[in-house]
Amino acid sequence: MRIVIVDDEELARLRLQRLVSEIEGCELVGEAENGEQALASIDELEPDLIFLDVRMPGMDGMEVAAKLAEYQEPPAVVFCTAYDEYALEAFNTLAQGYIVKPVQKNQLEQVIAKSRRLTRPQTASSGNAEQAGRRHISAKTRKGVELIPIESVRCFVADQKYVTVIHGGGETLIDETLKELEQEFSPDFIRVHRNALVAINKIEGLQRENSGQQVLRLQESDYKPQVSRRHLSTVRTLLERL
Template sequence: MTDGNDLKILIADDEPLAAERLQMLLARVADVHLVGTAHDGESAVRMAEALLPDLVLLDIAMPGLDGIEVARALSGQGESPAVVFITAFDQFAVAAFDVAAIDYLMKPVDAERLTRSIERARAYLRTRAETPAEKAPAPASPWLEEFWASDLSGLVRIASRDIDRVTAERDYMRLHVAKRSWLIHHSMSALEEGLNPELFVRLHRSAIVRRDFISGFTRNASGRWIARLADGNEQPVGRLYADQVRAIAGR
């Protein structure tokens, strides 16, 4: 970082007005230094290699290399910058699962949300600097560890381990976390394959439940299994998934 704690920031956005808005918002933030503005993906990669920013505010929809491709290119650098995605389209969130972004902001960018993202980037960079270089990175998990879902303020990161249950709604899946829920564009079969089977179990063609969120099972008048959940709700068990009940109960 320049000047002690100054955070070096590179903007990459092909929309002049959007880039100008980010510049104006950054002018109000303390201890940041704008090192440049790129207007396409290729320029963003070249400028990042030359200017070595700490943080890149990266538009996703750009000509040539898009933001996802730029982030992948930057991750190959020795000391790669932190990345905050700027987007007008929430459907890019699923495609960005494998990119280590610090945050996602929806256009038009809110000043307070931008400030929070910058502070998150500072914390990330401090933690990375304090991590011993010789420490081997943890092996990548084969399971989905997180999701990004639309929120009024932008996109929200949801850790898989925090999800109580997943229910299907037409072409979307609803992720239930405590008293809140979010819709994501995904398929139930893909989620069943992607979620760790040691943590989650499919009980119905339209429902996946975290195993430790199940408090018990009962049968209804027709003999169908019903899962009792920790929040007091009940989840019918599909006939095709009755074996799951026996497996959970050890029978």
């Protein structure tokens, strides 16, 4: 489990860091002391689980959880707070756990075990047998229903509630999730970022931008999807085999 800790109190972060380090199968990949930093860290580090304080200056934990609810594949959220009156409100968000400070190791182990069961999209990688033979993506447009051949798709890009298909004929919005598309079209498409799924046979190469970001060059497309640090080694291994 890749974990990010979000708390405005340094001592609370240090305590959680120590406890997380004692639990097998957990990796602390980042921390933040306010909501804005939290969202930036989540976008960059793509953690599986967030330990999130409720009361913080500026954007509080509830606001962060509301933002995460708009993601195609949000991380699991566990609230950690000294104020148990927030419990009901917390569970009206996407929270999968709620711990009252001071956090105890056995509480942490229980909530991590629960989150681990709930944050494994790979467990459904077999896809839907009924959709396995689909050769087109259908999209409702102003012209009616547009059929986009799968072989023309360069990549699928998620932006909060929408997915854009970048294909030989242009770009089209569809009403499907990136997770569903990944399950259905694996192994012909590879996840390169939390928000991007790329057709393997359309990849021309991997390049480093002046900004330091790694991006993919795609056949007959100006769009260059960013490769996150989490997926970079997998992409490099794939390219070495092609």
